[in-house]
Amino acid sequence: MRWTMVAIIVGTTAVGDLLQSFEMKRHAVAAEELRPDRWARVLGDFARRLPLVLAVFLMAISFFAFMKLLSLADLSFAVPVTAASVVLETLLARLLLGESVSALRWAGVFSVACGVVLLAM
Amino acid sequence: MSDTAVETAMPAVRRVDLKVKLLTVFVVFTNVVGNLAMSWGMRHQAADLGLSPLPYIKLIFSPWVLLGTTLLIFWLLSRMTLLGWADLSYVLPVTSIGYVMNAVLGKMVFGETISWQRWAGTAAIVIGIVLVGMTAANTTPNSEASSQ
Numbered sequence: 433m434r435w436t437m438v439a440i441i442v443g444t445t446a447v448g449d450l451l452q453s454f455e456m457k458r459h460a461v462a463a464e465e466l467r468p469d470r471w472a473r474v475l476g477d478f479a480r481r482l483p484l485v486l487a488v489f490l491m492a493i494s495f496f497a498f499m500k501l502l503s504l505a506d507l508s509f510a511v512p513v514t515a516a517s518v519v520l521e522t523l524l525a526r527l528l529l530g531e532s533v534s535a536l537r538w539a540g541v542f543s544v545a546c547g548v549v550l551l552a553m
Numbered sequence: 554m555s556d557t558a559v560e561t562a563m564p565a566v567r568r569v570d571l572k573v574k575l576l577t578v579f580v581v582f583t584n585v586v587g588n589l590a591m592s593w594g595m596r597h598q599a600a601d602l603g604l605s606p607l608p609y610i611k612l613i614f615s616p617w618v619l620l621g622t623t624l625l626i627f628w629l630l631s632r633m634t635l636l637g638w639a640d641l642s643y644v645l646p647v648t649s650i651g652y653v654m655n656a657v658l659g660k661m662v663f664g665e666t667i668s669w670q671r672w673a674g675t676a677a678i679v680i681g682i683v684l685v686g687m688t689a690a691n692t693t694p695n696s697e698a699s700s701q
Binding site: 449450452453456457459460461463466474475478484488491518521522525526529530531532533534536537539540541542543544545546547548549550551552553 | 572629630632633634636637638640641642643644645646649652653656668670671673674675676677678679680681682683684685686687688689692693
Protein backbone atom coordinates (compact mmCIF):
# COMPACT_ATOMS: atom_id res chain seq x y z
CA MET A 433 0.00 0.00 0.00
CA ARG A 434 2.82 2.36 0.92
CA TRP A 435 4.68 1.80 -2.37
CA THR A 436 1.41 2.04 -4.33
CA MET A 437 0.95 5.54 -2.87
CA VAL A 438 4.58 6.40 -3.73
CA ALA A 439 4.01 5.25 -7.34
CA ILE A 440 0.80 7.31 -7.57
CA ILE A 441 2.51 10.43 -6.14
CA VAL A 442 5.59 10.21 -8.36
CA GLY A 443 3.58 9.27 -11.47
CA THR A 444 0.91 11.97 -11.14
CA THR A 445 3.45 14.67 -10.19
CA ALA A 446 5.71 13.83 -13.14
CA VAL A 447 2.89 13.64 -15.72
CA GLY A 448 1.25 16.79 -14.28
CA ASP A 449 4.47 18.82 -14.47
CA LEU A 450 5.29 17.56 -17.97
CA LEU A 451 1.78 18.51 -19.18
CA GLN A 452 2.09 21.99 -17.63
CA SER A 453 5.55 22.55 -19.11
CA PHE A 454 4.50 21.28 -22.57
CA GLU A 455 1.32 23.39 -22.70
CA MET A 456 2.84 26.57 -21.22
CA LYS A 457 5.77 26.39 -23.67
CA ARG A 458 3.26 26.15 -26.55
CA HIS A 459 1.47 29.33 -25.43
CA ALA A 460 3.56 31.19 -22.85
CA VAL A 461 1.96 34.06 -20.91
CA ALA A 462 3.49 37.39 -21.98
CA ALA A 463 4.94 39.56 -19.19
CA GLU A 464 2.36 42.31 -20.01
CA GLU A 465 -0.44 39.84 -19.22
CA LEU A 466 0.65 39.72 -15.56
CA ARG A 467 -1.00 43.08 -14.73
CA PRO A 468 -3.81 42.64 -12.14
CA ASP A 469 -6.49 43.87 -14.57
CA ARG A 470 -5.59 41.00 -16.96
CA TRP A 471 -5.58 38.23 -14.32
CA ALA A 472 -9.21 37.20 -14.92
CA ARG A 473 -8.53 36.82 -18.65
CA VAL A 474 -5.36 34.77 -18.03
CA LEU A 475 -7.21 32.57 -15.53
CA GLY A 476 -10.07 32.04 -18.01
CA ASP A 477 -7.52 31.12 -20.68
CA PHE A 478 -5.87 28.57 -18.34
CA ALA A 479 -9.27 27.02 -17.53
CA ARG A 480 -9.96 26.41 -21.25
CA ARG A 481 -6.67 24.58 -21.87
CA LEU A 482 -7.25 20.84 -21.39
CA PRO A 483 -3.62 19.85 -20.57
CA LEU A 484 -3.57 22.44 -17.74
CA VAL A 485 -6.94 21.29 -16.36
CA LEU A 486 -5.69 17.69 -16.49
CA ALA A 487 -2.44 18.73 -14.77
CA VAL A 488 -4.37 20.37 -11.88
CA PHE A 489 -6.51 17.22 -11.58
CA LEU A 490 -3.32 15.09 -11.38
CA MET A 491 -1.85 17.48 -8.78
CA ALA A 492 -5.01 17.02 -6.69
CA ILE A 493 -4.62 13.21 -6.89
CA SER A 494 -0.95 13.58 -5.91
CA PHE A 495 -1.92 15.80 -2.94
CA PHE A 496 -4.50 13.33 -1.59
CA ALA A 497 -2.15 10.37 -2.18
CA PHE A 498 0.52 12.28 -0.20
CA MET A 499 -1.97 12.81 2.64
CA LYS A 500 -2.72 9.06 2.58
CA LEU A 501 1.01 8.25 2.53
CA LEU A 502 1.52 10.43 5.61
CA SER A 503 -1.04 8.26 7.43
CA LEU A 504 0.95 5.12 6.46
CA ALA A 505 4.55 6.35 6.83
CA ASP A 506 6.69 9.02 8.48
CA LEU A 507 7.31 12.41 6.91
CA SER A 508 11.00 11.41 6.75
CA PHE A 509 9.98 8.68 4.29
CA ALA A 510 7.39 10.70 2.39
CA VAL A 511 9.44 13.83 1.65
CA PRO A 512 12.43 12.09 -0.06
CA VAL A 513 9.88 10.67 -2.53
CA THR A 514 9.42 14.26 -3.73
CA ALA A 515 13.18 14.48 -4.20
CA ALA A 516 13.15 11.29 -6.28
CA SER A 517 10.55 12.83 -8.58
CA VAL A 518 12.87 15.81 -9.26
CA VAL A 519 15.47 13.45 -10.77
CA LEU A 520 12.84 11.45 -12.70
CA GLU A 521 11.20 14.61 -14.06
CA THR A 522 14.56 16.02 -15.19
CA LEU A 523 15.18 12.81 -17.14
CA LEU A 524 11.68 12.96 -18.69
CA ALA A 525 12.09 16.69 -19.49
CA ARG A 526 15.19 15.81 -21.48
CA LEU A 527 13.66 12.79 -23.23
CA LEU A 528 10.10 14.04 -23.87
CA LEU A 529 10.33 17.85 -23.87
CA GLY A 530 13.72 18.06 -25.59
CA GLU A 531 15.29 20.22 -22.86
CA SER A 532 19.06 20.50 -22.85
CA VAL A 533 20.26 19.15 -19.51
CA SER A 534 23.99 19.86 -19.27
CA ALA A 535 26.38 18.13 -16.85
CA LEU A 536 26.26 21.26 -14.66
CA ARG A 537 22.46 21.09 -14.46
CA TRP A 538 22.55 17.35 -13.67
CA ALA A 539 25.05 18.03 -10.86
CA GLY A 540 22.71 20.70 -9.48
CA VAL A 541 19.64 18.44 -9.70
CA PHE A 542 21.39 15.60 -7.82
CA SER A 543 22.70 18.03 -5.21
CA VAL A 544 19.17 19.38 -4.63
CA ALA A 545 17.75 15.83 -4.45
CA CYS A 546 20.39 14.81 -1.86
CA GLY A 547 19.63 18.01 0.07
CA VAL A 548 15.91 17.25 0.23
CA VAL A 549 16.67 13.72 1.52
CA LEU A 550 18.96 15.17 4.23
CA LEU A 551 16.33 17.76 5.22
CA ALA A 552 13.82 14.97 5.79
CA MET A 553 16.16 12.99 8.10
CA MET B 554 23.79 19.48 -31.18
CA SER B 555 25.57 19.10 -27.86
CA ASP B 556 24.14 20.57 -24.64
CA THR B 557 26.85 23.23 -24.45
CA ALA B 558 26.36 24.20 -28.10
CA VAL B 559 22.60 24.68 -27.56
CA GLU B 560 23.26 26.98 -24.59
CA THR B 561 25.82 29.13 -26.40
CA ALA B 562 23.75 29.27 -29.61
CA MET B 563 20.80 30.93 -27.88
CA PRO B 564 21.82 34.42 -26.70
CA ALA B 565 18.16 35.55 -27.00
CA VAL B 566 17.17 33.49 -23.99
CA ARG B 567 19.50 35.59 -21.79
CA ARG B 568 17.10 38.52 -22.24
CA VAL B 569 14.33 36.65 -20.45
CA ASP B 570 16.58 35.87 -17.48
CA LEU B 571 15.53 38.87 -15.36
CA LYS B 572 11.79 38.25 -15.64
CA VAL B 573 12.40 34.53 -15.04
CA LYS B 574 14.33 35.35 -11.85
CA LEU B 575 11.69 37.81 -10.60
CA LEU B 576 8.88 35.33 -11.23
CA THR B 577 10.92 32.54 -9.56
CA VAL B 578 11.17 34.71 -6.42
CA PHE B 579 7.39 35.25 -6.53
CA VAL B 580 6.73 31.49 -6.99
CA VAL B 581 8.94 30.63 -4.00
CA PHE B 582 7.46 33.45 -1.84
CA THR B 583 3.82 32.41 -2.45
CA ASN B 584 4.68 28.75 -1.81
CA VAL B 585 6.61 29.32 1.43
CA VAL B 586 4.30 31.97 2.95
CA GLY B 587 1.23 30.06 1.73
CA ASN B 588 2.40 26.84 3.45
CA LEU B 589 3.33 28.78 6.59
CA ALA B 590 -0.09 30.49 6.78
CA MET B 591 -1.88 27.15 6.21
CA SER B 592 0.27 25.46 8.86
CA TRP B 593 -0.30 28.31 11.34
CA GLY B 594 -4.06 28.26 10.72
CA MET B 595 -4.29 24.46 11.06
CA ARG B 596 -2.27 24.41 14.30
CA HIS B 597 -4.55 26.99 15.90
CA GLN B 598 -7.86 25.49 14.76
CA ALA B 599 -7.27 21.73 14.46
CA ALA B 600 -8.18 20.99 18.10
CA ASP B 601 -11.79 22.09 17.45
CA LEU B 602 -12.32 19.61 14.60
CA GLY B 603 -14.75 16.73 15.03
CA LEU B 604 -17.06 14.69 12.83
CA SER B 605 -19.37 17.56 11.93
CA PRO B 606 -18.53 19.31 8.62
CA LEU B 607 -19.20 22.79 10.06
CA PRO B 608 -15.82 23.15 11.87
CA TYR B 609 -14.06 22.23 8.61
CA ILE B 610 -15.99 24.92 6.67
CA LYS B 611 -15.21 27.39 9.46
CA LEU B 612 -11.55 26.35 9.25
CA ILE B 613 -11.38 26.91 5.46
CA PHE B 614 -12.74 30.44 5.92
CA SER B 615 -10.53 31.28 8.93
CA PRO B 616 -8.17 34.19 8.10
CA TRP B 617 -4.87 32.25 8.11
CA VAL B 618 -6.16 29.26 6.12
CA LEU B 619 -7.88 31.61 3.66
CA LEU B 620 -4.64 33.59 3.26
CA GLY B 621 -2.70 30.34 2.76
CA THR B 622 -5.19 29.01 0.20
CA THR B 623 -5.14 32.32 -1.73
CA LEU B 624 -1.33 32.38 -1.79
CA LEU B 625 -1.17 28.73 -2.92
CA ILE B 626 -3.58 29.52 -5.80
CA PHE B 627 -1.21 32.36 -6.80
CA TRP B 628 1.67 29.87 -6.45
CA LEU B 629 0.00 27.39 -8.82
CA LEU B 630 -0.79 30.02 -11.49
CA SER B 631 2.58 31.78 -11.29
CA ARG B 632 4.41 28.44 -11.49
CA MET B 633 2.46 27.59 -14.65
CA THR B 634 3.49 30.95 -16.12
CA LEU B 635 7.11 30.31 -15.13
CA LEU B 636 7.02 26.92 -16.88
CA GLY B 637 6.22 28.80 -20.09
CA TRP B 638 9.35 30.90 -19.69
CA ALA B 639 11.87 28.38 -18.35
CA ASP B 640 12.71 24.67 -18.57
CA LEU B 641 11.03 22.21 -16.22
CA SER B 642 14.55 20.92 -15.43
CA TYR B 643 15.43 24.51 -14.35
CA VAL B 644 12.24 25.36 -12.41
CA LEU B 645 12.19 22.17 -10.30
CA PRO B 646 15.64 22.48 -8.65
CA VAL B 647 15.66 26.30 -8.41
CA THR B 648 12.28 26.48 -6.63
CA SER B 649 13.58 23.85 -4.16
CA ILE B 650 14.91 26.78 -2.08
CA GLY B 651 11.35 26.63 -0.71
CA TYR B 652 12.31 23.47 1.25
CA VAL B 653 15.14 25.41 2.92
CA MET B 654 12.96 28.43 3.68
CA ASN B 655 10.20 26.21 5.09
CA ALA B 656 12.77 24.58 7.42
CA VAL B 657 14.22 27.94 8.53
CA LEU B 658 10.79 29.54 9.03
CA GLY B 659 9.64 26.39 10.85
CA LYS B 660 12.45 26.99 13.34
CA MET B 661 11.77 30.73 13.64
CA VAL B 662 7.97 30.59 13.88
CA PHE B 663 7.24 27.19 15.45
CA GLY B 664 10.52 26.71 17.38
CA GLU B 665 11.36 23.46 15.54
CA THR B 666 14.94 22.18 15.96
CA ILE B 667 17.37 22.02 13.03
CA SER B 668 19.79 19.07 13.22
CA TRP B 669 23.19 18.90 11.48
CA GLN B 670 21.62 16.74 8.76
CA ARG B 671 19.16 19.54 8.02
CA TRP B 672 21.95 22.11 7.81
CA ALA B 673 23.86 19.73 5.47
CA GLY B 674 20.68 19.32 3.40
CA THR B 675 20.26 23.09 3.26
CA ALA B 676 23.85 23.49 2.03
CA ALA B 677 23.38 20.77 -0.64
CA ILE B 678 20.17 22.43 -1.91
CA VAL B 679 21.79 25.87 -2.06
CA ILE B 680 24.83 24.44 -3.93
CA GLY B 681 22.46 22.65 -6.34
CA ILE B 682 20.51 25.85 -6.99
CA VAL B 683 23.71 27.81 -7.65
CA LEU B 684 24.83 25.12 -10.15
CA VAL B 685 21.47 25.04 -11.97
CA GLY B 686 21.30 28.86 -11.84
CA MET B 687 24.55 28.97 -13.84
CA THR B 688 22.81 27.26 -16.80
CA ALA B 689 20.49 29.00 -19.29
CA ALA B 690 16.91 29.10 -17.95
CA ASN B 691 15.36 28.16 -21.28
CA THR B 692 16.95 25.73 -23.72
CA THR B 693 13.95 24.90 -25.93
CA PRO B 694 14.10 27.12 -29.06
CA ASN B 695 10.44 26.55 -30.05
CA SER B 696 9.12 28.41 -27.00
CA GLU B 697 7.33 31.78 -27.40
CA ALA B 698 9.26 33.08 -24.37
CA SER B 699 12.54 32.94 -26.25
CA SER B 700 11.19 35.18 -29.02
CA GLN B 701 9.89 37.96 -26.73
